[in-house]
Amino acid sequence: MTIHSAPNQATPQRPPRASAANESPPRQPTLKALARLLPFAKPALPRLIAGAVVGLGAALASLAIPLVLQWVIDGPLRSGDRSLIVWATLGVLGLGAAEAALVFTRRMLVLAPATEVEYALRRGFTERLLNLQVAFHDRWQSGQLLSRMMQDISLIRRWLAFGSILLLINLVTIVVGTALLFRWHWLLGVVFVVCSIPIWGAGFRFEQRYGSLSRSSQDQAGDLATSVEESVHGIRVLKAFGRGGHAMSKFVRQAETLRDTELQKGREVGLLWFWYDLVPVLALGLNLMTGIWLVSRGQLTVGELFAFFAMATALRWPMGSLGFLFSFLIDTRTATDRVFEVFDSQVVIQDPAEPKTITAPRGELAFRGVHFHYPDAREGDTDIINGLDLTLRPGETMALVGATGCGKTTLTTLPSRLYDVTGGSVEIDGVDVRDLRLEELRSLIGVAFEEPVLFSSSVRENVLLGRADLAPGSPEAEAVLREALDVAQAGFATELPDGLDTAVGEEGLSLSGGQRQRLALARVVAAKPAILVLDDPLSALDVDTEALVEAALRRVLANTTALIIAHRPSTVALADRVAVMRDGRIEAVGTHTELLRRSAHYRHLIVSISSPNGSATEEQP
Numbered sequence: 113m114t115i116h117s118a119p120n121q122a123t124p125q126r127p128p129r130a131s132a133a134n135e136s137p138p139r140q141p142t143l144k145a146l147a148r149l150l151p152f153a154k155p156a157l158p159r160l161i162a163g164a165v166v167g168l169g170a171a172l173a174s175l176a177i178p179l180v181l182q183w184v185i186d187g188p189l190r191s192g193d194r195s196l197i198v199w200a201t202l203g204v205l206g207l208g209a210a211e212a213a214l215v216f217t218r219r220m221l222v223l224a225p226a227t228e229v230e231y232a233l234r235r236g237f238t239e240r241l242l243n244l245q246v247a248f249h250d251r252w253q254s255g256q257l258l259s260r261m262m263q264d265i266s267l268i269r270r271w272l273a274f275g276s277i278l279l280l281i282n283l284v285t286i287v288v289g290t291a292l293l294f295r296w297h298w299l300l301g302v303v304f305v306v307c308s309i310p311i312w313g314a315g316f317r318f319e320q321r322y323g324s325l326s327r328s329s330q331d332q333a334g335d336l337a338t339s340v341e342e343s344v345h346g347i348r349v350l351k352a353f354g355r356g357g358h359a360m361s362k363f364v365r366q367a368e369t370l371r372d373t374e375l376q377k378g379r380e381v382g383l384l385w386f387w388y389d390l391v392p393v394l395a396l397g398l399n400l401m402t403g404i405w406l407v408s409r410g411q412l413t414v415g416e417l418f419a420f421f422a423m424a425t426a427l428r429w430p431m432g433s434l435g436f437l438f439s440f441l442i443d444t445r446t447a448t449d450r451v452f453e454v455f456d457s458q459v460v461i462q463d464p465a466e467p468k469t470i471t472a473p474r475g476e477l478a479f480r481g482v483h484f485h486y487p488d489a490r491e492g493d494t495d496i497i498n499g500l501d502l503t504l505r506p507g508e509t510m511a512l513v514g515a516t517g518c519g520k521t522t523l524t525t526l527p528s529r530l531y532d533v534t535g536g537s538v539e540i541d542g543v544d545v546r547d548l549r550l551e552e553l554r555s556l557i558g559v560a561f562e563e564p565v566l567f568s569s570s571v572r573e574n575v576l577l578g579r580a581d582l583a584p585g586s587p588e589a590e591a592v593l594r595e596a597l598d599v600a601q602a603g604f605a606t607e608l609p610d611g612l613d614t615a616v617g618e619e620g621l622s623l624s625g626g627q628r629q630r631l632a633l634a635r636v637v638a639a640k641p642a643i644l645v646l647d648d649p650l651s652a653l654d655v656d657t658e659a660l661v662e663a664a665l666r667r668v669l670a671n672t673t674a675l676i677i678a679h680r681p682s683t684v685a686l687a688d689r690v691a692v693m694r695d696g697r698i699e700a701v702g703t704h705t706e707l708l709r710r711s712a713h714y715r716h717l718i719v720s721i722s723s724p725n726g727s728a729t730e731e732q733p
């Protein structure tokens with residue numbers, strides 16, 4: 113039973129969550145953007161550089177073949193020296209074999225370090241996500257984060273292992289090869305360089321256009337991942353409301369947008385490839401005519417002409433591959449930008465510079481002149497928590513009641529610093545929670561949310577989540593586990609197929625709402641915090657189970673300070689005192705009987721939550 117309220121004009125409405133696609137900062141030069149990978153790539157650099165050097169060796173071996181050919185044609189072949197011809201043939205074979213072996217070695221050298229960089233990036237990314245405050249996660253779609261974590265980081269790995277090295281090798285090969293063309297005859301070199309001008313022009317135009325397309329497609333892939341994730345998560349609701357078709361058409365719309373962007377990308381890459389395929393062939397044709405002309409005038413030997421063709425052919429792949437490598441480069445810089453947008457997000461809720469500590473916690477929790485608004489609140493909106501004062505004495509159980517949307521859940525997020533107050537302070541035993549290290553603070557406060565979240569692991573691991581101090585499987589851990597399950601009336605867990613080792617959560621056995629809620633309650637009880645914050649923890653339980661949990665909770669709460677959001681009279685009955693919240697403040701505090709006597713708003717709330725279709729609005733007294 114929930115207390116409903118009419119839309120409250122005073123509280124800000126949440127705008128839809130921003131797709132991160134709208135937030136990209138101005139583009140910086142590609143090399144500068146990629147240089148941000150250096151701290152992660154540093155340990156892998158020696159092997160990546162060794163791979164590049166070996167790769168260059170392979171390229172030079174392939175470039176040496178035309179030189180040997182020239183020497184054979186102009187030397188031994190003309191003079192008829194058979195033994196030298198055999199040696200030269202063996203030399204060419206040796207160079208070919210050396211090239212193959214070096215390419216293989218390059219692959220082996222770069223594979224492992226690139227995977228290590230991928231691992232380091234994923235690890236850093238996850239650490240960042242876990243450290244970032246809840247407000248960050250409110251703004252970012254999960255599919256966007258997932259696609260950055262999986263697709264973008266793996267693209268960066270492929271770039272480090274192959275793309276970057278191939279681009280370097282191919283550019284060096286083109287420069288050295290072109291220099292050799294000049295060595296045979298300056299005119300051949302000039303023709304080659306002039307012919308390659310359109311390639312550079314096409315590359316420049318491509319960089320300009322492909323960058324934004326690449327960004328759009330990677331963001332759209334993230335949006336698509338979000339839709340799929342939401343549909344899979346909400347599959348029951350979609351089916352129950354017969355809205356599978358609606359979800360499908362949303363998916364199709366997004367998939368079509370992504371397809372169109374990919375097609376545009378494909379057209380841009382196709383155009384680039386056209387130039388990169390056409391120009392080397394044109395250059396070869398023009399050079400053939402120039403070469404024959406030079407031979408006819410005696411300015412070039414036949415051997416030099418033959419070697420020149422072998423060289424121009426050897427340069428075809430490096431030239432042709434540039435289109436693909438440039439698009440790869442731009443996709444990678446986009447991926448790097450997207451990954452670093454998360455790394456660049458400020459962790460605003462963190463440990464203080466000079467932390468205080470509470471050596472013997474008594475469990476007093478005080479809200480002093482607290483103000484709070486969510487980061488997306490608009491200028492001029494009234495704060496959701498608007499100058500709130502409330503003190504819970506050590507060991508006291510305080511029920512918090514108020515109309516729906518008045519800010520009760522928001523208030524429960526402040527003591528453990530899921531969000532920071534925007535004014536005033538929250539104090540434990542007189543110490544501002546912002547002066548405590550987060551680890552200490554979160555060991556002092558246990559929170560159970562209305563929506564019980566279980567992880568895809570065993571019952572045991574889920575319940576002992578907050579007890580990293582207990583060795584898994586130790587007698588002490590088992591005792592804490594049993595006691596917590598007992599208090600939460602979660603004995604059903606021992607009868608699951610694998611007992612307390614049964615996997616639950618998304619990947620595990622499906623549990624009922626009440627079973628999930630009892631395990632979540634057991635988890636917070638097992639944490640044995642000095643202060644418990646419970647957001648309507650018994651809402652999914654039947655009346656009999658609720659009574660049993662309440663009796664057991666009373667035992668636990670005897671020594672623990674507790675703030676409990678109450679949506680039912682039975683939960684209010686657990687409390688020593690009740691606080692009535694209205695318009696972002698505490699309107700009245702007292703025992704249930706006192707409040708019934710002196711607060712009209714409380715009477716209204718109690719009547720509405722006691723009736724079968726209970727509803728309360730802020731407009732009522």
Ligand SMILES: Nc1ncnc2c1ncn2[C@@H]1O[C@H](COP(=O)(O)OP(=O)(O)OP(=O)(O)O)[C@@H](O)[C@H]1O
Nearest residue numbers: 123124126250486496515516517518519520521522
């Ligand atoms: N993450 C958020 N970002 C922005 N606004 C939020 C966020 N969470 C809640 N709000 C807004 O804050 C206001 C108070 O919400 P809150 O969940 O604290 O109310 P509540 O009293 O717990 O309601 P209920 O009894 O229905 O659970 C609402 O207007 C809500 O839209």
